[in-house]
Amino acid sequence: MNFPNDPVMLLSVVNTYLRDYHSTLEELCKDASLSAEEIANRLAAIDYHYDPGQNQFR
Numbered sequence: 427m428n429f430p431n432d433p434v435m436l437l438s439v440v441n442t443y444l445r446d447y448h449s450t451l452e453e454l455c456k457d458a459s460l461s462a463e464e465i466a467n468r469l470a471a472i473d474y475h476y477d478p479g480q481n482q483f484r
Contacts, residue, residue, distance in 0.1 A: 427458040429465075440454070441482045443458075444481050444482055444483075451465070
């Protein structure tokens with residue numbers, strides 16, 4: 427999987443993958459060989475944070 431560098435586009439792609447294919451952020455990151463911390467930090471920069479109950483960045 428190739429994820430965009432732009433944080434707004436990253437938000438859209440990550441939330442789509444979480445909604446359609448993965449039940450947790452950790453599962454998505456394991457499948458895509460990504461760091462959950464890196465994704466969380468990049469999205470926190472635009473004031474979005476992972477909500478495990480909703481399984482999305484809000």
